[in-house]
Amino acid sequence: MNEFELIQRYFWRQTVVRQDVAIAIGDDAAVIDIPAGYQLVVSTDVLVEGVHFPSDAAAQAIGHKALAVNLSDMAAMGAEPAWFTLNLSLPDVDENWLEAFCRGMFDLAGEYNVQLIGGDTVKGPRTIGIQINGLVPTGQALTRSGAASGDYIYVTGTLGDAALALAHHQGKLTLTEDEQQKVSSRLHTPEPRVRIGQGLRGIANSAIDISDGLAADLGHILEMSKVGARLNMPDIPLSSVYRTHFEVAGGYATAVGFGDDYELCITVPGDKTDKLESIGLELGCRFYLIGEIESEAGIRWITADGERWEPPSHGYSHFR
Amino acid sequence: MNEFELIQRYFWRQTVVRQDVAIAIGDDAAVIDIPAGYQLVVSTDVLVEGVHFPSDAAAQAIGHKALAVNLSDMAAMGAEPAWFTLNLSLPDVDENWLEAFCRGMFDLAGEYNVQLIGGDTVKGPRTIGIQINGLVPTGQALTRSGAASGDYIYVTGTLGDAALALAHHQGKLTLTEDEQQKVSSRLHTPEPRVRIGQGLRGIANSAIDISDGLAADLGHILEMSKVGARLNMPDIPLSSVYRTHFEVAGGYATAVGFGDDYELCITVPGDKTDKLESIGLELGCRFYLIGEIESEAGIRWITADGERWEPPSHGYSHFR
Numbered sequence: 001m002n003e004f005e006l007i008q009r010y011f012w013r014q015t016v017v018r019q020d021v022a023i024a025i026g027d028d029a030a031v032i033d034i035p036a037g038y039q040l041v042v043s044t045d046v047l048v049e050g051v052h053f054p055s056d057a058a059a060q061a062i063g064h065k066a067l068a069v070n071l072s073d074m075a076a077m078g079a080e081p082a083w084f085t086l087n088l089s090l091p092d093v094d095e096n097w098l099e100a101f102c103r104g105m106f107d108l109a110g111e112y113n114v115q116l117i118g119g120d121t122v123k124g125p126r127t128i129g130i131q132i133n134g135l136v137p138t139g140q141a142l143t144r145s146g147a148a149s150g151d152y153i154y155v156t157g158t159l160g161d162a163a164l165a166l167a168h169h170q171g172k173l174t175l176t177e178d179e180q181q182k183v184s185s186r187l188h189t190p191e192p193r194v195r196i197g198q199g200l201r202g203i204a205n206s207a208i209d210i211s212d213g214l215a216a217d218l219g220h221i222l223e224m225s226k227v228g229a230r231l232n233m234p235d236i237p238l239s240s241v242y243r244t245h246f247e248v249a250g251g252y253a254t255a256v257g258f259g260d261d262y263e264l265c266i267t268v269p270g271d272k273t274d275k276l277e278s279i280g281l282e283l284g285c286r287f288y289l290i291g292e293i294e295s296e297a298g299i300r301w302i303t304a305d306g307e308r309w310e311p312p313s314h315g316y317s318h319f320r
Numbered sequence: 321m322n323e324f325e326l327i328q329r330y331f332w333r334q335t336v337v338r339q340d341v342a343i344a345i346g347d348d349a350a351v352i353d354i355p356a357g358y359q360l361v362v363s364t365d366v367l368v369e370g371v372h373f374p375s376d377a378a379a380q381a382i383g384h385k386a387l388a389v390n391l392s393d394m395a396a397m398g399a400e401p402a403w404f405t406l407n408l409s410l411p412d413v414d415e416n417w418l419e420a421f422c423r424g425m426f427d428l429a430g431e432y433n434v435q436l437i438g439g440d441t442v443k444g445p446r447t448i449g450i451q452i453n454g455l456v457p458t459g460q461a462l463t464r465s466g467a468a469s470g471d472y473i474y475v476t477g478t479l480g481d482a483a484l485a486l487a488h489h490q491g492k493l494t495l496t497e498d499e500q501q502k503v504s505s506r507l508h509t510p511e512p513r514v515r516i517g518q519g520l521r522g523i524a525n526s527a528i529d530i531s532d533g534l535a536a537d538l539g540h541i542l543e544m545s546k547v548g549a550r551l552n553m554p555d556i557p558l559s560s561v562y563r564t565h566f567e568v569a570g571g572y573a574t575a576v577g578f579g580d581d582y583e584l585c586i587t588v589p590g591d592k593t594d595k596l597e598s599i600g601l602e603l604g605c606r607f608y609l610i611g612e613i614e615s616e617a618g619i620r621w622i623t624a625d626g627e628r629w630e631p632p633s634h635g636y637s638h639f640r
Contacts, residue, residue: 022359023463026544028396028528029363029454031461034354039342042437043349044451046407048444076348087366087407087449117362124368125445129407131364133453134349141351143343208348224346 001093003121010102011086016115021083030117032083032133039138043073044131054169059097061188062128063104068192069211070132071112072262075197076209078142079134081112086119087129104189112194142200142207142266147225151205151267151293154276156193156285158239159214159263160255161186173248179241190262197264199279204266213259215311218299221267230300231291233309252301257311267293321413323441330422331406336435341403350437352403352453359458363393364451374489379417381508382448383424388512389531390452391432392582395517396529398462399454401432406439407449424509432514462520462527462586467545471525471587471613474596476513476605478559479534479583480575481506493568499561510582517584519599524586533579535631538619541587550620551611553629572621577631587613 001009012025023031034040047066049055067084074081086105090098109116114132165187168175175183185191193209200207206225208217214236222228238246238255250258266287268276280287294300301309321329332345343351354360367386369375387404394401406425410418429436434452485507488495495503513529520527526545528537534556542548558566558575569575586607588596600607614620621629 023461027464028393029361029399029452029461031397031456032360032362033458034358034360036356038354040352040354040360040453041349042352042403042405042453044405044407044438044440046409046440046442046444046449048409048442051442051444073348077351079349083362085362085364085451087364087451089366089368089447118364120364120366120449122366122368122371124366124371124447127409127444127447129366129440129449131405131407131451132349133360133362136351138353141343141349144347 006093007121010098011116011119014106014116015110016113018082018113018115021115021117024115024117030083032117035135037138038135039141041074041077041079041134041136041141042131043070044129045069045073046127046129049126058188059100060104063101064108064189066128066130067105067108068190068262070130071192071194072209072211074132074134075193076142076207076264077136078140078197078201078207079136080198081114081132081134081194083115083117084130084132086116088119088121089124089127091123091126140201142197142204144206144208144221145224147206147221147227147267147293148269149227149293149295151269152273152289153218153229153231153265153267153291153293154287154289155210155214155237155263155265156196156287157263158237158242159210159261160242160249160258161239162190162260163254163258164242164245164249167249173245175241182241183239187260192262193264196283196285199283200266203272203275203279204268207264207266210261210263210265211259214256214265215299216259218265221265222297222299228294228296228298229291230294230302232302234304235288235290237288252309253312326413327441330418331436331439334426334436335430336433338402338433338435341435341437344435344437350403352437355455357458358455359461361394361397361399361454361456361461362451363390364449365389365393366447366449369446378508379420380424383421384428384509386448386450387425387428388510388582390450391512391514392529392531394452394454395513396462396527396584397456398460398517398521398527399456400518401434401452401454401514403435403437404450404452406436408439408441409444409447411443411446460521462517462524464526464528464541465544467526467541467547467587467613468589469547469613469615471589472593472609473538473549473551473585473587473611473613474607474609475530475534475557475583475585476516476607477583478557478562479530479581480562480569480578481559482510482580483574483578484562484565484569487569493565495561502561503559507580512582513584516603516605519603520586523592523595523599524588527584527586530581530583530585531579534576534585535619536579538585541585542617542619548614548616548618549611550614550622552622554624555608555610557608572629573632
């Protein structure tokens with residue numbers, strides 16, 4: 001099977017066909033119609049074997065996650081994801097792997113009506129680069145730079161479960177079958193908060209998705225918005241499984257420092273909290289209030305005892 | 321230096337600042353204004369060390385070429401390139417390498433006013449994935465599917481020089497210093513035919529850039545347009561250096577089969593050839609007439625003696 005046969009066999013069979021795609025896969029480039037009154041939103045993420053996923057990771061989960069982490073960036077902008085390209089580097093043509101990878105990727109693409117419009121397939125170390133393009137009504141993107149003193153800080157779900165699942169996978173702790181089932185999807189097949197992100201337009205002053213850990217990612221909001229924050233640690237949502245293994249998992253340090261959660265962290269001004277509540281009810285999403293934006297720079301982590309605490313690490317960084 | 325410092329140090333210093341970039345590098349995604357009456361054009365290409373460039377290739381040339389091959393796809397669509405994202409996988413932080421890589425990439429970006437709007441930087445085998453976004457007036461993209469029987473077939477420059485430079489690099493033949501100087505830029509720092517591509521809107525019926533060799537790439541046009549072609553081999557443009565080393569370089573088989581030329585191959589109807597001539601004069605580009613589109617499928621290669629010839633290979637393909 002050569003490159004062209006591979007592309008036709010695996011990548012031409014997606015089910016999503018959008019009306020705004022004038023020219024899809026098969027030409028030198030794709031051509032897309034952008035509706036008036038909307039801005040284009042562009043993001044990209046790469047997953048490298050051995051760095052972002054182990055060599056023995058299930059291909060279906062890799063396909064899901066490669067797209068999910070990109071959809072999560074659209075969510076954090078309040079954008080509607082629409083089209084993506086795929087850069088796939090593979091050491092060889094493993095048909096079972098490709099079949100499962102495509103299933104994971106295209107199932108998620110179908111869920112959000114995002115169409116694959118192009119890409120490049122090359123021989124090399126297993127690496128998946130996806131770039132996603134989306135739309136947002138002009139001027140309504142959720143940025144990292146809009147947080148204001150007095151804003152309430154929320155996260156959209158529990159933190160630390162992906163870290164817990166990885167620790168189990170690496171043999172650093174042992175989860176029961178039942179516990180594994182509860183947290184492993186958080187690591188392998190995270191659900192991007194796409195609809196929630198779109199619902200937050202006009203409500204949130206700022207937003208980011210938690211990929212590098214709450215400490216680092218909230219830190220990006222604070223830096224870009226030139227503000228600080230006070231966080232009430234007992235309010236940080238942890239799953240019952242995480243609470244069970246709290247100490248061996250690394251406690252709050254892991255929960256706020258590891259990342260890979262793909263929840264949103266948002267800040268909302270006081271006069272919009274009732275709208276936030278409505279959106280939460282409408283979309284079936286709970287927003288966990290964890291603290292407040294303050295004018296003083298930095299994050300003040302406050303324990304249940306009213307003490308100050310400092311996380312030992314500041315999130316995941318390559319090359320450190 | 322961690323990932324964030326690396327990004328700030330090397331990738332925030334570009335000189336291109338476009339007015340249509342509402343949010344640039346530094347948020348979850350970039351936000352872009354698309355003018356009314358234009359369509360978005362999207363393409364992506366990956367370069368892998370050891371596959372697309374040797375480990376000892378000059379970083380500046382790699383930076384140039386990674387962007388150039390993407391700009392070449394915009395040229396082949398008749399699009400105006402505007403913004404790009406960069407996915408960079410690196411085994412380590414080599415400051416000299418990064419410095420030179422960025423110089424090559426940003427110098428070319430400045431030449432065509434394309435702005436880096438985002439990306440992802442990860443630890444892994446050296447791989448460069450660039451996605452480029454451009455604009456084309458609605459309905460005016462040059463496609464692979466518009467060739468019609470009777471169209472004249474042109475290429476925008478000599479073929480085979482990149483192959484010749486690589487053969488020298490690999491020790492398969494020996495070029496003089498002077499010859500090297502003439503052909504090595506064709507391999508290492510190709511010039512994408514961006515302005516020519518835009519000039520061909522409304523003139524060419526179809527277009528493709530020659531990355532996999534004339535035989536394979538013209539083949540894509542023929543397949544998508546459901547037509548065939550007759551090519552006069554003596555009219556295929558070869559540089560004087562290529563002619564000197566014609567036999568040892570592999571003759572026409574290499575010139576039309578290897579690729580990496582990044583010239584355009586276009587088809588133009590008879591009533592537009594005078595417009596083509598005007599554009600050629602205006603942009604200082606020579607269009608070499610090499611054959612004609614015919615209704616019968618396949619390519620008929622005709623030698624100087626009027627004999628039929630068949631190329632032994634059909635262009636470069638991964639996984640073959």
